[in-house]
Amino acid sequence: MKYQYFLFDWDGCLADTLSLWLRAYDLLLKEKNILLTSDQIVSDFFGGGYEGPQKHGLDGEEFYVELMPRVSTSLQSVSLHPNVKETLEDLKSKEKKLAIVSTSYSTEVKPALGINKLEDLFDTVVCGDDVTRFKPDPEPLEKAMREIAAHPEETIMIGDSEKDILAGKNTGVATALFYPEVNQKLYIDEVVKSLRADYFFTDFRDLLQLA
Numbered sequence: 350m351k352y353q354y355f356l357f358d359w360d361g362c363l364a365d366t367l368s369l370w371l372r373a374y375d376l377l378l379k380e381k382n383i384l385l386t387s388d389q390i391v392s393d394f395f396g397g398g399y400e401g402p403q404k405h406g407l408d409g410e411e412f413y414v415e416l417m418p419r420v421s422t423s424l425q426s427v428s429l430h431p432n433v434k435e436t437l438e439d440l441k442s443k444e445k446k447l448a449i450v451s452t453s454y455s456t457e458v459k460p461a462l463g464i465n466k467l468e469d470l471f472d473t474v475v476c477g478d479d480v481t482r483f484k485p486d487p488e489p490l491e492k493a494m495r496e497i498a499a500h501p502e503e504t505i506m507i508g509d510s511e512k513d514i515l516a517g518k519n520t521g522v523a524t525a526l527f528y529p530e531v532n533q534k535l536y537i538d539e540v541v542k543s544l545r546a547d548y549f550f551t552d553f554r555d556l557l558q559l560a
Contacts, residue, residue: 367391
């Protein structure tokens, strides 16, 4: 199957940010006397908006007001996973439409796009401050698809987490799970494989087979 419209998660998928987020969450939670394993932090907090803090008795908005200054500078200058930029450029050369669909706010994502010289490769960027509900709710994907006039049967959501894959399924589009070696240190293999994404890849260049 070949696709025309490619929706990408940002953190952990295009950008190598997971270790930055994990450390920031861990330190702030410890300050609040909440001791969680790395697996618990990934499961409860990554890509979940206010739901994670609320699960542990915290005010979601206040929690992120405290968290964001700890990671903002690092996130804005974060590096990409290997072969990401070259693959995106190849997709654009094939006249594919590309979108970012991220739970992170635009103040973190858009500066990083500029630093990595990716702004011109995306037809739209949908961040957490552009929607009222986060992945796995379909709202962010549906917004991105409207903005690039995407047809569901020709659209694929590419991400690194459960919420990305579930969001794709909830929107009725194909899904691809990116699982590079650096992410394998944080995610549990059994959980990742149980998501049953339509495609599974560890080298970003493999995505070109779907174009």
